[in-house]
Amino acid sequence: MRETTDNFFTIGELADMFGISKQTLQYYDRIGLLSPEFISENGYRHYSIHQYLELDVITRLRKLHMSIPHIRAYLEQRNESSLEQILLDKEQECRAVIAENEQLLRKLQFIQESLKECRHEICGTITLRHYPEHFLSVTDIPETEDGKGRIMFYAEHALGTTSANPPLGRTTGWIVRSGEFLHARQVPVTRAYFSFLPEPKDKEAPPSSVTAAKKRSRRQGAALPESRRAIFPAGLYLSLNFQGVFFTRYADLAASIRDFLVQHHLQEAGDLYVLPLKNHWLTRNTAAYVTKLLLPVQHIAP
Incomplete structure (x- = not known):
């Protein structure tokens, strides 16, 4: 036992000097990061000037959000190059967090703008509008898939598309063959799901979100098709916003569009794009859903 404790700090004194709790110092002792110089017979912990200096390094690094393993490694090999390395590692980590938060901020801002637009x-008015070309992420659906299978395809597509890049469209839409929609007497079958994507820097390479979906499907071993990059063609589109659910209103929607095409000497020129604007995100009432139909059209001789 030491004859005097005058030149040592108690656990309370040391904790107060660094603005930390006594429990923190006890934790550091348990994990072997910083132990007291000695413990007196009455159980009091006493710390020396050496432990004070060690704790000064530890607390400063903790304020930089350094992990305990990194701090332990630095204390064991303390020099300028080691300090420079852990600072560089932390800088890279911070930049990654900043990039992730910036992407999250863009998504939040986009959703807010989408709500304002919505x-x-x-609703109910058919218009004609020229749309520019866009990149799409598309997941094709086998026609033999049942309802549950189609939901699984939808989930796989949505997860793959949104994991890497914020989509440009409000949400995942679906593609229907225009002929089936306009002329069939039964519910049109969704042939694919789609999402608008940012234009990649390398136009020869697929957007990273599509690649992420491919890797996930392979890793899980699921019998799901891979998303592919496609083009939303630039051109003239018939646009119609409506309330309700597409698969219950398709007949009257198709009739209205057929009449419009005849009156304006137009014909369909590609697949029908169905894009939800207001869905389960905003209401439980399916009658209040709002959906946009986009049908590429071209003029024909009267």
């Missing part, structure tokens, strides 16, 4: 959407 409030101003007019």
Whole structure:
């Protein structure tokens, strides 16, 4: 036992000097990061000037959000190059977090803008509009798939598309053959799911979100098709916003569009794109859903 404790700090004194709790110092002792110089017979912990200096390094590194393993490694090999390395590692980690938060911020801002746009959407009026070309992520669906299988395809597509890049479209939409929609007497079959994607820097390479979906399907061993990059063609589109659910309103929607095509000497020029604007994200009432139909069209001689 030491004859005097005058030149040593108690656990309370040391904790107060660094603005930390006594429990933190006890934890450091348990994990072997910083132990007291000695423990007196009455159980009090006493720390020396050496432990004070060690704790100064530990607390400063903790304020930089350094992990305990990194701090332990630095204390064992303390020099300028080691400090420089852990600072560089932390800088890279911070930049990655900043990039992730910036992407999250863009997604939040996009959703807010989408909500504002949705409030101003007019339903029930057919319009014609020229749309620019966009990149799409598309997941094809076998026609033999049942309802559960189609939901699984939808989930796989949505997960793969949104994991790497914020989509440009409000949500995942679906593609229907225009002929089936306009002329069939039964519910049109969804042939694919799609999402608008940011334009990749390398136009020869697929967007990273599509690649992520491919890797996930292979890793899970699922019998699901891989998403592919496709093009939303630039051109003239018939646009119609409507309330309700597409698969219960398809007949009257098709009739309205057929009449419009005849009156304006137009014909369909590609697949029908169905894009939800207001869905289960915003309401439980399916009658209040708002969906946009986009049908590429071309003029024909009267």
